[in-house]
Amino acid sequence: MASKYGLLGLLNYGEQSGYDLNRIFTHSINNFWHTQISQIYKELNTMEKDGWLTSHIAYQSDKPNRKVYAITAKGKEELDKWLDNDFVEKEMQIRNAFLIKVFFLGENNPEDNIALFENYRQRNSEALQKIIMIEGMFAFDEMDKEQRRMSIYHKMTATFGHYYHQMCIDWADEMIATIRNEMNI
Amino acid sequence: MASKYGLLGLLNYGEQSGYDLNRIFTHSINNFWHTQISQIYKELNTMEKDGWLTSHIAYQSDKPNRKVYAITAKGKEELDKWLDNDFVEKEMQIRNAFLIKVFFLGENNPEDNIALFENYRQRNSEALQKIIMIEGMFAFDEMDKEQRRMSIYHKMTATFGHYYHQMCIDWADEMIATIRNEMNI
DNA sequence: TGGGTCATGTAACCTGTTACATGATTAG
DNA sequence: CTAATCATGTAACAGGTTACATGACCCA
Numbered sequence: 471m472a473s474k475y476g477l478l479g480l481l482n483y484g485e486q487s488g489y490d491l492n493r494i495f496t497h498s499i500n501n502f503w504h505t506q507i508s509q510i511y512k513e514l515n516t517m518e519k520d521g522w523l524t525s526h527i528a529y530q531s532d533k534p535n536r537k538v539y540a541i542t543a544k545g546k547e548e549l550d551k552w553l554d555n556d557f558v559e560k561e562m563q564i565r566n567a568f569l570i571k572v573f574f575l576g577e578n579n580p581e582d583n584i585a586l587f588e589n590y591r592q593r594n595s596e597a598l599q600k601i602i603m604i605e606g607m608f609a610f611d612e613m614d615k616e617q618r619r620m621s622i623y624h625k626m627t628a629t630f631g632h633y634y635h636q637m638c639i640d641w642a643d644e645m646i647a648t649i650r651n652e653m654n655i
Numbered sequence: 656m657a658s659k660y661g662l663l664g665l666l667n668y669g670e671q672s673g674y675d676l677n678r679i680f681t682h683s684i685n686n687f688w689h690t691q692i693s694q695i696y697k698e699l700n701t702m703e704k705d706g707w708l709t710s711h712i713a714y715q716s717d718k719p720n721r722k723v724y725a726i727t728a729k730g731k732e733e734l735d736k737w738l739d740n741d742f743v744e745k746e747m748q749i750r751n752a753f754l755i756k757v758f759f760l761g762e763n764n765p766e767d768n769i770a771l772f773e774n775y776r777q778r779n780s781e782a783l784q785k786i787i788m789i790e791g792m793f794a795f796d797e798m799d800k801e802q803r804r805m806s807i808y809h810k811m812t813a814t815f816g817h818y819y820h821q822m823c824i825d826w827a828d829e830m831i832a833t834i835r836n837e838m839n840i
Numbered sequence: 841t842g843g844g845t846c847a848t849g850t851a852a853c854c855t856g857t858t859a860c861a862t863g864a865t866t867a868g
Numbered sequence: 869c870t871a872a873t874c875a876t877g878t879a880a881c882a883g884g885t886t887a888c889a890t891g892a893c894c895c896a
Contacts, residue, residue: 471883472752479759489847502754509884511849534847534892553756553763561753562778564819567657568746569687569812571738574664576805578738583808593747620761622837623768626830627754634749637822645811652807656855674875694856696877719864719875 473505474513478522478541478549485540487528488514498624501601501631514539522548572645580653584646591642598635604628658690659698663726663734666708670725673699683809686786686816699724707733757830765838769831776827783820789813 476499480491491514492507499505517523522545528536541549568590575583605628610618661684665676676699677692684690702708707730713721726734753775760768790813795803 472755473883476755476758479755482759482762487847488849499755499758502749502751504748504750504884506885508849508886512884515849530846532893533845536847549759553759554767561751561756562782563689564687564816565689565750566687566746566815569815570657570661570664570684571746572808572815573661573684573812574667574734574738575808575811577667582739597747618837622833623757623760626760626833627758629829630751630754630757630826631749633822633826637818641815641818644814648807648811652803658855672875673877689856691857693858693877697856700877715874717865718873721875 472503473509474517475549475552476503476505477510477513478517478545478552481523481539481541482546482549485538487536487538489536491539498627501604502627517545521545580649584649587642587646587649591639591646594635594638594642598632598639601628601631601635605632657688658694659702660734660737661688661690662695662698663702663707663730663737666724666726667731667734670723672713672721672723674721676724683812686789687812702730706730765834769834772827772831772834776824776831779820779823779827783817783824786813786816786820790817 476495477491480486480494480499486494488507488511492505492510495505495510514523514525518525518539522542523539524542525537525539528538530536571586575586605625608621608625608628610621613621661680662676665671665679665684671679673692673696677690677695680690680695699708699710703710703724707727708724709727710722710724713723715721756771760771790810793806793810793813795806798806
């Protein structure tokens with residue numbers, strides 16, 4: 471569902487091959503929605519069948535040929551429909567497998583649980599460093615108005631990551647304190 | 656994957672029917688991992704086939720009979736393996752379809768985008784109220800040590816929801832300010 | 841000559857969703 | 869009489885993951 475519209479949105483900026491779309495995904499949308507290249511090829515195929523995209527072969531002498539996809543009017547319509555349609559309940563739901571583990575941690579010994587949370591904190595800390603770097607790379611001063619208009623929304627997704635990982639760190643800290651506190655009773 | 660272990664974890668507390676597990680899920684794990692009852696029945700079935708569970712029929716005269724599942728030694732082993740095994744990268748990843756929309760919002764007009772974020776903020780605000788209520792329902796004073804040991808971890812998942820929705824609200828507020836600011840340039 | 845990048849894909853599988861079927865009992 | 873609740877499930881489909889296949893070119 472969402473992967474499809476991610477591809478469609480990128481193709482709305484300009485035509486691309488599946489291979490290139492995968493690279494673009496890796497450095498942007500993959501930060502909040504994961505995809506495999508095999509899935510990208512499949513989605514592009516179905517979207518072409520459904521008339522959302524057209525494709526042509528770009529011949530290359532030194533490298534393998536590329537299959538370049540372009541968005542159609544129908545595709546644009548579908549993209550707009552998805553963007554406009556007031557987001558659904560599903561997009562609000564938390565989906566977090568780590569919390570299932572936390573839920574059942576009562577069986578384990580507290581020391582191990584503290585270690586688990588410290589590990590969790592550490593990983594969020596690393597993710598935070600990365601995302602702050604990405605966030606800092608948006609140089610609005612060097613952009614024209616057109617570029618800027620797009621970029622502020624791109625940056626927003628990075629800022630979400632920043633807020634999110636910071637929140638996870640704060641939560642982990644408090645949960646570690648809770649466990650320690652419980653151990654001393 | 657995660658749904659399976661959610662069920663297994665609950666069955667580790669005591670035997671239950673699929674129908675009851677669904678009700679328990681609805682009031683706990685569904686807050687961070689969604690399941691359908693049809694999926695629960697399927698997972699229970701496969702886990703029984705794999706020897707993780709056993710089942711027997713509990714006959715009822717006034718209501719339909721229940722198929723009651725109990726965890727086996729093998730099942731316990733699998734649960735522990737999953738709980739112990741240091742969580743994988745996948746459990747760290749953000750998966751958020753709303754951010755895909757945000758990413759492509761540059762094409763829309765700013766007023767509509769502000770409305771979208773205000774709607775998002777509102778829904779998070781409602782979710783926050785709900786989760787704060789749930790969080791407040793943990794009455795540790797009335798619990799014995801055994802109950803408490805479980806409950807602090809249950810509460811942690813609610814606290815995560817609390818932190819999460821508050822973070823989303825803060826983010827939305829800042830993003831609305833960003834859009835307004837950009838409009839006045 | 842071995843590994844990396846470029847480039848496209850298929851097959852099998854697992855997870856999750858939607859819709860439907862059945863049938864008894866109970867409350868309004 | 870109707871709707872809800874109790875209770876278990878199946879079938880079809882959509883979405884996503886893992887593993888594998890192919891083959892040329894380039895660099896060390």
